Structures are given as structure tokens and as C-alpha cells.
Amino acid sequence: MGRPDISVIVPVYKAAGYVGKGLQSLAAQSLAADRFEVICVDDGSPDDTLAVLQAHAAAHGNVTALGRAANGGPGPARNSGLERAQGEYLFFLDADDYLVPQALETVLTHARAQDADAVFYSYVLVQGADDAAYARRKDMDFLVADRDQRVANFLAGELDGSVIFSLVRRSLFTDHAITFPPGLHEDIPVIYRVHWHAARIFVLAEDLYFKRYRPDSIINSLGHEQIDGLLSALRDVWDFTRAQAPADLVASLLPRYRRGLVGAVVSLIEKALVYFPTDTGQRLQYYSYILDNIVGHGDFAGMELPTQSKKDRIFTRFMQAFQGEADRTQALRRFEDIVGDGPVVDSASFTRNAGSFA
Known part of the structure; x- marks a missing residue:
């Protein structure tokens, strides 16, 4: 496999029972498997999550399963993925979420066509056993092209603070030494720096990502x-x-x-x-x-x-x-x-x- 177009980073913790849907959605992507890599990072799970990831990696040549010795939170786990990433662009997926089949192909096509440092897209929040949709992205009108206005909107709490729901040029991370801090809400400082440093963004009002709401999650x-x-x-x-x-x-x-x-x-x-x-x-x-x-x-x-x-x-x-x-x-x-x-x-x-x- 040559240099991939996209590196998908998936931090995983105690997710043996539900990570499968997200992994299956990656395996079903319309983008050819040799054009993206998937880096799953088990964050010291006490269950058999790492074994599940390793089995999936053995069956899919573009998937790597990494294991951290101790639980450090999603930030350090994502950093482990960043260290291994080779793609031109970065895409972040949470372990209990999943994508529509054309998600990666769609964001990559627009990133290339617009020469965008970051592509922001819409998503659907789902809950329950049947993944019933109950909300969609609410901040699209605030994702403006002007950088200063966009960061003003971010500071005012009008933009989503998650790193998921975006495709980002990897050089933005390497050129500006962007890494995830430890602790909760670790993606807020990261996605803000993406907004700050991105010379050009593209906003796509298309639902590509399914975010599962779990009341028992730590966040x-x-x-x-x-x-x-x-x-x-x-x-x-x-x-x-x-x-x-x-x-x-x-x-x-x-x-x-x-x-x-x-x-x-x-x-x-x-x-x-x-x-x-x-x-x-x-x-x-x-x-x-x-x-x-x-x-x-x-x-x-x-x-x-x-x-x-x-x-x-x-x-x-x-x-x-x-x-x-x-x-x-x-x-x-x-x-x-x-x-x-x-x-x-x-x-x-x-x-x-x-x-x-x-």
C-alpha cells in the first residue's frame, strides 16, 4: 500500500461490544481500500477490545490495531494514531459511531476540488437500539470562510468543538505541532487550532456521520x-x-x-x-x-x-x-x-x- 489519501484514526476503550458497526462502515466505504488507512488505538481496555481490533485488522489489509499499555483518555490515544498516520488528510471516528458508505470519497473529492485545508460536514445524532435520528448539526451557518469571524464564532460557543465531523489536511497538524492534550474535551483546543491555521475551508451540508448518543458515556x-x-x-x-x-x-x-x-x-x-x-x-x-x-x-x-x-x-x-x-x-x-x-x-x-x- 502506497501513501494513503486519508488516515482514519479511531480511539477505542472498552468497546468490544459495539465498535463493530463503525469498523464495518469503514470496510464498506466506496473509496477504494488502498486509498485510506484505518488506525485503531485501544486505550488500555480491560476487556477484549484489543483482540476484536486485531481480528478486524487481520481481515483487512488497510487496518492497523495498536494497543496502549494504560488508559490515558481519547487525547493520548489519538496522538498514538497521529504518530502512525501517513495520509494526506486526517479523519477522526469515535468507536461507537459510524459513517455512510460514501463519506470518505465525498469529503476527499471536495477537499481536492476546493484545495481545502479542512472540510466540515453535517452529521446525524442517533440513539436507542434502532439508532433513531433525533438531531442534526446546528452550527453550519457559523462555519464562515473568513477566519477571524469563524474563530469569533467559535469563541462565542457557536461552533461545534469536536474534531470528528471534519477532514483535515495532515500537514496542518505536523506544521503547527498540533496534538491532543489529556483530559476530557481534549478536542476543543485541537479543532480551534485547525480553524485558526486553515487557509481555506469547505462546508458540506450533507449528513455523512452518525453520532450515537449514549447517556452512560463519560462525556x-x-x-x-x-x-x-x-x-x-x-x-x-x-x-x-x-x-x-x-x-x-x-x-x-x-x-x-x-x-x-x-x-x-x-x-x-x-x-x-x-x-x-x-x-x-x-x-x-x-x-x-x-x-x-x-x-x-x-x-x-x-x-x-x-x-x-x-x-x-x-x-x-x-x-x-x-x-x-x-x-x-x-x-x-x-x-x-x-x-x-x-x-x-x-x-x-x-x-x-x-x-x-x-
């Missing part, structure tokens, strides 16, 4: 690791912007960054309401952790509290109720009395918002 749960991961990823993005951009651009982007951070904080508050609707103690624990995190980092120091949108008002009421209040149980009651009885979102329909960081 859809709530804990200190999720809070730290999301807020740290956004701070990384802002630190990168301040280091790369001229002072006037930084000044114009600061309000957009803070708007995105407000949205992220509200998404965490909403998750606490959804996951612990009757457990006041758990909600208080997570509210306190969120507050201490953002106050400790000075994210909103000197900022006038916003009131324009519903999220602005929830955030402002949260800060007013908790900041400087010694009795946080009383602060919780005051905050939740203000926002109304019950959650500020419908727990039955709450999912990871497909058009935002959260």
Missing part, C-alpha cells in the same frame, strides 16, 4: 473531571488566541470568549439540574465546584454581568446568588427560586448540544 456524565476539562479547554483556546493574535484582535474577541464561557458555565449548571433533580446536596456540591473554578481563575474579573439572553440571565443570577454568600445552601435556594421550580431545561430532551462547546 455525557457530570463530575469534577467534566467541569475541569471543559473550562480548561476553553482557557487553553483563549491563551492560544492571546499568544497568536495582534492586540486589537484580542480586544475585539474578548467579549466573544466571555460569551462562550458564560454558555459553558450555564450548560454545566443545567447538567447538575438534570442529573440530580431531587438531590440538593449533589447540586450544591457541583454548583460550588463550578463557582470556585471560575472565581479561582478570574475568568470574569471586572466584567459587568450580562443580561441579554436567557443564558446570560441564568449565569448572572447564579453569580449573584452564590458569590460572596457564606451560606451556600441558602444561595442554592435563592438561585433555584429565581430561575423557577425544576430544571431550566427539559431533562427528557437534554443532550450534548450539537452546536456548542458543552
